[in-house]
Amino acid sequence: MNVKVRAYATIRDVIGxxxxxxxxxxxDVERLLDELVKLYGKSFSERILDERGELLPYVKLLxxxxxxxxxxxxxxxxxxxxxxxxxxxxxxxxxxxGAGLRAAQELDFLVEILSYALIEHPSFDRKETYxxxxxxx
Amino acid sequence: MINIELxxxxxxxxxxxxxxxxxxxxGQRKLKSATVIVAGLGGLGCxxxxxxxVAGVGRLILIDKEKVELSxxxxxxxxxxxxxxxxxxxxxxxxxxxxxxxVELCGLIKEIxxxxxxxxxRGSNVVMDGMDNFRTRFxxxxxxxxxxxxxxxxxxxxxxxxxMTIIPGKTxxxxxxxxxxxxxxxxxxxxxxxxxxxxxxxxxxxxxIITGMGETTGSNLVxxxxxxxxxxxxxxxxxxxxxxxxxxx
Numbered sequence: 348m349n350v351k352v353r354a355y356a357t358i359r360d361v362i363g364x365x366x367x368x369x370x371x372x373x374x375d376v377e378r379l380l381d382e383l384v385k386l387y388g389k390s391f392s393e394r395i396l397d398e399r400g401e402l403l404p405y406v407k408l409l410x411x412x413x414x415x416x417x418x419x420x421x422x423x424x425x426x427x428x429x430x431x432x433x434x435x436x437x438x439x440x441x442x443x444x445g446a447g448l449r450a451a452q453e454l455d456f457l458v459e460i461l462s463y464a465l466i467e468h469p470s471f472d473r474k475e476t477y478x479x480x481x482x483x484x
Numbered sequence: 485m486i487n488i489e490l491x492x493x494x495x496x497x498x499x500x501x502x503x504x505x506x507x508x509x510x511g512q513r514k515l516k517s518a519t520v521i522v523a524g525l526g527g528l529g530c531x532x533x534x535x536x537x538v539a540g541v542g543r544l545i546l547i548d549k550e551k552v553e554l555s556x557x558x559x560x561x562x563x564x565x566x567x568x569x570x571x572x573x574x575x576x577x578x579x580x581x582x583x584x585x586x587v588e589l590c591g592l593i594k595e596i597x598x599x600x601x602x603x604x605x606r607g608s609n610v611v612m613d614g615m616d617n618f619r620t621r622f623x624x625x626x627x628x629x630x631x632x633x634x635x636x637x638x639x640x641x642x643x644x645x646x647x648m649t650i651i652p653g654k655t656x657x658x659x660x661x662x663x664x665x666x667x668x669x670x671x672x673x674x675x676x677x678x679x680x681x682x683x684x685x686x687x688x689x690x691x692x693i694i695t696g697m698g699e700t701t702g703s704n705l706v707x708x709x710x711x712x713x714x715x716x717x718x719x720x721x722x723x724x725x726x727x728x729x730x731x732x733x
Contacts, residue, residue: 355709356644364712404663405661405664405666435666436662439527439616439669440638
């Protein structure tokens with residue numbers, strides 16, 4: 348069966364606005380997320396799941412417009428043609444704390460150097476490093 | 485709210501909105517008697533303060549601790565090229581005063597924190613979320629709940645805007661929606677028109693709260709998906725165990 352996944356904000360940056368996933372009949376939301384983790388790796392899973400593999404409490408996951416919190420959570424069964432939407436929280440809108448353009452460029456430059464240095468390393472995640480360094484600034 | 489009388493000038497300045505059947509002279513008087521907090525003068529706060537000022541809200545309290553940077557100028561339209569390096573509060577007050585000199589402006593160059601939040605917002609009728617981080621939003625959400633002040637949450641990312649009006653005791657609060665603080669994303673992407681649209685809707689909510697017109701978002705989170713020009717609505721449930729507003733907390 349096929350389900351359509353629609354993604355928003357930071358999750359859209361990783362998997363695109365929508366993606367069709369083929370699953371076995373009777374698969375649940377957890378199976379779908381496993382499949383997406385297989386396809387998109389850590390940058391997807393860290394935006395969706397906590398360290399125990401549960402849905403992060405601030406990520407909204409809707410099946411056909413209904414929040415899975417009101418269905419059976421990750422155990423919610425999917426059927427052919429279902430539409431699953433993933434909404435991470437969004438926090439922008441105001442003033443920027445500290446780092447200005449120059450700091451951003453410097454960071455980007457640093458990240459570029461780091462990415463060249465670490466590009467061969469399988470666990471390297473550019474975004475992770477970027478956010479970690481900019482938070483530390 | 486103290487009810488202040490409208491002048492002949494007010495009646496002319498606000499004529500087009502006084503013509504709204506559910507606003508009228510009485511609604512305009514309520515707006516003139518109201519105090520609104522604009523928390524943050526970034527992409528959202530620049531727009532919301534402009535439209536609150538032109539709508540004739542009597543008193544605006546503008547809070548921001550930052551100075552204008554070049555990279556703000558793609559969206560923070562109260563701050564101009566000449567303002568780089570000035571406090572945002574100073575830059576915003578100069579323009580807002582010219583846009584509508586009849587509005588009383590109070591600018592505070594301050595960081596909102598757990599210690600000062602209540603003294604900053606006490607006595608206001610509405611708090612506008614114009615923050616850039618979850619931490620301060622959580623502080624505002626809690627204080628608004630405790631003081632019974634409506635908090636209009638707005639946030640943006642890229643081509644996406646989010647809006648949820650929180651009415652203490654009636655709707656879910658921000659922590660029902662976002663129970664634990666997510667990782668903060670710095671230097672996020674944004675097209676200037678997105679906070680403009682989102683903050684414009686935020687002002688519609690504020691004017692409705694003050695005048696009693698229409699209905700606010702209720703238990704819905706509104707998502708403005710600018711990339712595909714769609715509005716999504718997510719139903720948010722009140723969390724009975726919410727540490728802020730839950731009945732079982």
